[in-house]
Amino acid sequence: xxxxxxxxxxxxxxxxxxxxxxxxxxxxxxxxxxxxxxxxxxxxxxxxxxxxxxxxxxxxxxxxxxxxxxxxxxxxxxxxxxxxxxxxxxxxxxxxxxxxxxxxxxxxxxxxxxxxxxxxxxxxxxxxxxxxxxxxxxxxxxxxxxxxxxxxxxxxxxxxxxxxxxxxxxxxxxxxxxxxxxxxxxxxxxxxxxxxxxxxxxxxxxxxxxxxxxxxxxxxxxxxxxxxxxxxxxxxxxxxxxxxxxxxxxxxxxxxxxxxxxxxxxxxxxxxxxxxxxxxxxxxxxxxxxxxxxxxxxxxxxxxxxxxxxxxxxxxxxxxxxxxxxxxxxxxxxxxxxxxxxxxxxxxxxxxxxxxxxxxxxxxxxxxxxxxxxxxxxxxxxxxxxxxxxxxxxxxxxxxxxxxxxxxxxxxxxxxxxxxxxxxxxxxxxxxxxxxxxxxxxxxxxxxxxxxxxxxxxxxxxxxxxxxxxxxxxxxxxxxxx
Amino acid sequence: xxxxxxxxxxxxxxxxxxxxxxxxxxxxxxxxxxxxxxxxxxxxxxxxxxxxxxxxxxxxxxxxxxxxxxxxxxxxxxxxxxxxxxxxxxxxxxxxxxxxxxxxxxxxxxxxxxxxxxxxxxxxxxxxxxxxxxxxxxxxxxxxxxxxxxxxxxxxxxxxxxxxxxxxxxxxxxxxxxxxxxxxxxxxxxxxxxxxxxxxxxxxxxxxxxxxxxxxxxxxxxxxxxxxxxxxxxxxxxxxxxxxxxxxxxxxxxxxxxxxxxxxxxxxxxxxxxxxxxxxxxxxxxxxxxxxxxxxxxxxxxxxxxxxxxxxxxxxxxxxxxxxxxxxxxxxxxxxxxxxxxxxxxxxxxxxxxxxxxxxxxxxxxxxxxxxxxxxxxxxxxxxxxxxxxxxxxxxxxxxxxxxxxxxxxxxxxxxxxxxxxxxxxxxxxxxxxxxxxxxxxxxxxxxx
Numbered sequence: 001x002x003x004x005x006x007x008x009x010x011x012x013x014x015x016x017x018x019x020x021x022x023x024x025x026x027x028x029x030x031x032x033x034x035x036x037x038x039x040x041x042x043x044x045x046x047x048x049x050x051x052x053x054x055x056x057x058x059x060x061x062x063x064x065x066x067x068x069x070x071x072x073x074x075x076x077x078x079x080x081x082x083x084x085x086x087x088x089x090x091x092x093x094x095x096x097x098x099x100x101x102x103x104x105x106x107x108x109x110x111x112x113x114x115x116x117x118x119x120x121x122x123x124x125x126x127x128x129x130x131x132x133x134x135x136x137x138x139x140x141x142x143x144x145x146x147x148x149x150x151x152x153x154x155x156x157x158x159x160x161x162x163x164x165x166x167x168x169x170x171x172x173x174x175x176x177x178x179x180x181x182x183x184x185x186x187x188x189x190x191x192x193x194x195x196x197x198x199x200x201x202x203x204x205x206x207x208x209x210x211x212x213x214x215x216x217x218x219x220x221x222x223x224x225x226x227x228x229x230x231x232x233x234x235x236x237x238x239x240x241x242x243x244x245x246x247x248x249x250x251x252x253x254x255x256x257x258x259x260x261x262x263x264x265x266x267x268x269x270x271x272x273x274x275x276x277x278x279x280x281x282x283x284x285x286x287x288x289x290x291x292x293x294x295x296x297x298x299x300x301x302x303x304x305x306x307x308x309x310x311x312x313x314x315x316x317x318x319x320x321x322x323x324x325x326x327x328x329x330x331x332x333x334x335x336x337x338x339x340x341x342x343x344x345x346x347x348x349x350x351x352x353x354x355x356x357x358x359x360x361x362x363x364x365x366x367x368x369x370x371x372x373x374x375x376x377x378x379x380x381x382x383x384x385x386x387x388x389x390x391x392x393x394x395x396x397x398x399x400x401x402x403x404x405x406x407x408x409x410x411x412x413x414x415x416x417x418x419x420x421x422x423x424x425x426x427x428x429x430x431x432x433x434x435x436x437x438x439x440x441x442x443x444x445x446x447x448x449x450x451x452x453x454x455x456x457x458x459x460x461x462x463x464x465x466x467x468x469x470x471x472x473x474x475x476x477x478x479x480x481x482x
Numbered sequence: 483x484x485x486x487x488x489x490x491x492x493x494x495x496x497x498x499x500x501x502x503x504x505x506x507x508x509x510x511x512x513x514x515x516x517x518x519x520x521x522x523x524x525x526x527x528x529x530x531x532x533x534x535x536x537x538x539x540x541x542x543x544x545x546x547x548x549x550x551x552x553x554x555x556x557x558x559x560x561x562x563x564x565x566x567x568x569x570x571x572x573x574x575x576x577x578x579x580x581x582x583x584x585x586x587x588x589x590x591x592x593x594x595x596x597x598x599x600x601x602x603x604x605x606x607x608x609x610x611x612x613x614x615x616x617x618x619x620x621x622x623x624x625x626x627x628x629x630x631x632x633x634x635x636x637x638x639x640x641x642x643x644x645x646x647x648x649x650x651x652x653x654x655x656x657x658x659x660x661x662x663x664x665x666x667x668x669x670x671x672x673x674x675x676x677x678x679x680x681x682x683x684x685x686x687x688x689x690x691x692x693x694x695x696x697x698x699x700x701x702x703x704x705x706x707x708x709x710x711x712x713x714x715x716x717x718x719x720x721x722x723x724x725x726x727x728x729x730x731x732x733x734x735x736x737x738x739x740x741x742x743x744x745x746x747x748x749x750x751x752x753x754x755x756x757x758x759x760x761x762x763x764x765x766x767x768x769x770x771x772x773x774x775x776x777x778x779x780x781x782x783x784x785x786x787x788x789x790x791x792x793x794x795x796x797x798x799x800x801x802x803x804x805x806x807x808x809x810x811x812x813x814x815x816x817x818x819x820x821x822x823x824x825x826x827x828x829x830x831x832x833x834x835x836x837x838x839x840x841x842x843x844x845x846x847x848x849x850x851x852x853x854x855x856x857x858x859x860x861x862x863x864x865x866x867x868x869x870x871x872x873x874x875x876x877x878x879x880x881x882x883x884x885x886x887x888x889x890x891x892x893x894x895x896x897x898x899x900x901x902x903x904x905x906x907x908x909x910x911x912x913x914x915x916x917x918x919x920x921x922x923x924x925x926x927x928x929x930x931x
Contacts, residue, residue: 057739059573061545065564066819068534068551079520083528087552100529103603141571160740196741196864203743205864244869246892246929247709277520279628279663281670357532394859396871400628400663400672403888405871407859426869427860429890429929475706477860477869477890479927 019173019183020045021071023117025091026175030115033075033098034177038105040076040341041098041115042176044314045089046356049169051132055144056162063137072356073101076338080104085357117181122318126305128187130216132167140165143191143219147228151195154232157239159203160196163228167216174316182316188307188461189218190450193231199239204424206234207393207409211450211461213309234391234410237422244411244426244478250386251428252379252414252470256447257392259464262297263367263453264397264404265432266290270324271350271362272339274399281402281433282330290330291436294372294469297325299334301349301365306463307450308365315351315360322348328436336362354458364453366463372442376468379441381417387476388412388419389428394451402432408476426478435471443468486511486640487650493537493558497644504580505562506538506643508776510818511553515603516633519610525629527603534818539565540579544572549819581777581799581809582645588773588780589764593653595681599636605682606632609658613687617662617675620695623702625665632658634682647778654680655769657913658690664698671704671887673697678769678913697852701873704885707930713848713903714891714926715841715877718910718918720851721831724861725916728895729761729826731863732786733812734797736824738804743866743896744792752792753899758832759787761796761812767911768828776815776822784810786829790899798824830917834905838920841904843880845922850875850882851891866895872928889930898923 026043033041047069054061070087071094082104086097132140144163151161166189173183190211197204208230210222253261266282274280282290291297301310301319310319315337323331335343336351339362352363380388393407411423448465486509493507511533518526535558536549546569550557572578614630634656642648657678664671675694677686716724736742744752763772763781775781777799785793797805798813801824814825842850855871862868869892876883893901906920 053571059575061572061575062547062821063568063571064547064549064821065568066549066551067557067560070551078523080524081526083526083530085528085530085532087532103529104524104527137568137571162739198740202866203741203864205862238865246890246927248931277628278626357530359526359528394856396855396859398672398855400670401887403855403871403873405856405860405890407856407869409859425860425862425865425867426892427856427871427890429856429871429888431888475888475890475929477871477892477927477929479869479892 020047020171021089021173023181025094026181027115027117029094029098030175030177032095033073033102036102036105038075038077038102040177042074042174043071043094044356045071045173047171049133051167053140053144053165055148057160058148060141060144063141068355070356071097072358073097074359075101075105077105081359083359115177116179117175118179120180120182122182122311124311125302125309125319126213128215131187132189132216133169135216143224147193147224150225150228151193151232154229155197155236157197157199157236158195158232159198161193163193166190172314176316180316182312184311186213186310187215188213189215191218191224191227193228195231195235197235197239201239204235204238206231208234209450211307212305213307214305237410238424241422241424243480244423245476245480246478248473248475250383250470250472251474252383252386252388253466253468254388254390255376255443255445255466255468257449258389259368259449259466260392260395260451261406262369262466263364263462263464264395264406265430265435266297267364267367268397269399269402269432270333272333272335273362275333276339276342280399285330288330289328290433291325291328292439293328294439294442295325295328295436296323296370298323298370299364299367303366303463306366306448307461308463310365313349313351314353315347317347317349317351319365320349334362334364336360352460354460358458361456363455363460364462366448368448368465369467371444371446371467374441374443376443376445379443379468379470380414380419383414383417383470386414387423388414397432404432405429423478426476429475429477435474438472439469440472441470486638487642487648489553489558490640490642491648493562494642494644496562499644501541503539503541504644506580506641508536508639508641508815508818509553510534510637510639512635512637514633514635515606516631517606517610518629518631519607519614520629522611524607535561536818537561537565538580538821539569541569543574543576543578544569545578546572547821577800577803579803580643580645581647581779583647584779584808586780586782588649591764591766591771591773593680593766593771595654598634598654598656598681601682609682609685609687613658613660613691616687616691617660617694620691621664621699623664623666623699624662624695626663628661628663630660641778643778649774649778651772651774656682656685658685658687660690660694662694662698664702666702669702671698671701673701676913700875701885701887704873704887706888707876707886707928709929709931711925711927713845713922713924715845715848715850716921716923717850717852718908718920719912720854721921722912722914722916722918723854723857725829725831726914727857727861727863729829729915732795733824734795734805735801737795738801741864743864747792750792751790753787753790754902755790756834756902756905757787757790757899759829760785760832761826761829763827765828768917769911769913770827770915772827775811775813777813779809779811781811784812796824796826798822826915829915830909831905831919833907833909833919835907836904837907841906841920841922842877842882844904845877846880848877849928850877868893868895868898889928892927892929901925
């Protein structure tokens, strides 16, 4: 890490680097966007470079690199949004997109509106020490080969390993008709390993990933050996797993990946676009007890280098820490600019989009439950019978009913207060408000984990976290008697 | 605008053949409109053009790839240079290479409706508004229409390789989608409807709205059922989703990498004798239809399971070389940003003779599954473990009875195939890579109370 300081200089420099599009061009494009009328116009400019390397079947199959550059322009008239995007960042290209986006402002009578931009800079929640673009490709390839070796040496039963490395640098610029001009330079790095183990009862898989909003220094915090070892251990453990129970049982969720459950169980239902349209079970419940008093839920885009961190959201609003549920009482929802405008309040910095080709909407950043006071081991010890979930995979929620599902990818039986046999993969199903009320123990430990959140066809990186906790009853979708 | 195929050829021609280098260029361009209405007004109207180029280079039996989200010479040069550089870092692979002409002529498929490009925006908005109105008027218990969407895309792509392949294709697609909430007292249930086609004439607003209304309202009063083992009747949409997962396990690439539960089982009986599974991208009724695959080879009809016996797997050219066989024209790619991989495009079960109503009657007691959730997290294509969230209606005495929700259905893919009791006659092509029909499966675990 000798070059670390130099790299830091470089990444700080980028904030003052020449803009992707010159401010005077943005001013003219915004002014012309509102030529036919309209209440608000915005130009979102993005330049994204990515590197991806895939290892599978003992081989580095390919290294791929990509470059996307373009702008999305939206014009808001009353409750209507017009949107167009272009990969042509010349003034003519932007003007054509502005014209298309402004097509919704048909009522005319707009007249001249001059937009003057004022630059705002926002500090990143974390520093990027080593820009991945400065790291030789061969060094990145080496990581994958090492992961393959480590995973295969873990056990003879490991029959297949695939691993992926990815880095992204996303420079954005946001300008709008309120005069805002700001930007961000986000670097994300991830590494993941999937193992297949084979035994007498068939094959099982294990997955583990490390992903942070940092540069190549990710691997100082989390070694590839650790990631590979964890994936292999998970697959091998399940070879002796028995079918999960079918029915309602108490569960103890280990710290970390269980945070995804709260992302689904209530996070999505607290997104203001669902609230504004009355399509969330949490609509109209501010100030009410919606969860056990042990629950304090926070969404925090400034939470250090976590996967969902950002300096500004994709509408140019600074990321912030928002307490959503405090001691079980619903405090606030998450807001983007449009939903906030409808309720005449401020955005909470939750307007995000996958790329310049998409409209922003209300999204989570890093969502987590704050730790409590109990010893995690004692929570298990105080559970006579149940399921201990050490790792959760993906999930899905219906915000209108609150029903959600989740995949358990590493789970064990709890018998007489002890963690015993491993269980095969199964989904668990529950209802958000119901589960929030059934949390009866929260530990003093904590961990975060990275995830990808999909909504309305757009994927964004998010962080999730939680302390070890117990839910008194959740339906496990296995095949054995509960 | 230059022809896409010329752009692709110009890149492929730069291959340094003397040095044994092979180059493939995949170029695509799309024009899209998407409209969302809410409360009788346009909420969002987006129009966009996007284009890009993906370049694959194979040199010294190593592959590199790069893409650029632009269609100009500079972008193409940038991508080719990066792909060449990237190739040096791949592990040597004796099977690396591009597809080569195999003598199979692409089918003539008509997937383009010029008129869609000229449909005025007002007409598209009116379709979405009409859909929203119909759903609101469909039942007094419809409390909210969260979104009513119209979207269309005119997509063109071309592929050229220095190994002698060159082809271009184009398609038009459009859809309507509506998401409705029904309510009674404190209770809320949801349902959605959709209609998909190649031009707006194919769109069926009536069925789309009726579907959303029926699916939302019939779930009102739903309770969590008791845990049990029973026969489940999968609705068409559910079957299509399950077939999509099943097809992914029949990828020749996954098989050779030891990640398929069907590896080494060719010729064996893997399911009920009623099961006949085909992937046929040349069937124009399929929304995934295409005459040319993602490597430039002609697509073809591939029989995968016949009479319950496993007949074959799907291959792209790389997986075929590894397995010592020929490509089945099954290369797919997610646009210019990705390299080709193996995938199904148009999977269907050959239909049986009974309608859904007849199947429900014959089953007598069981569960009609209207929708499933958590497929990504709950179905493991390697182990075959199957566990998904479900909602639907209890079947009692051969009739549909009370609605149930917040439950899971679980089994393994292997067992489910063996326990297929009926294959319905109601084949319908749905969005995605598979067709739906009603499917009855015995002995599935239901977890509830």
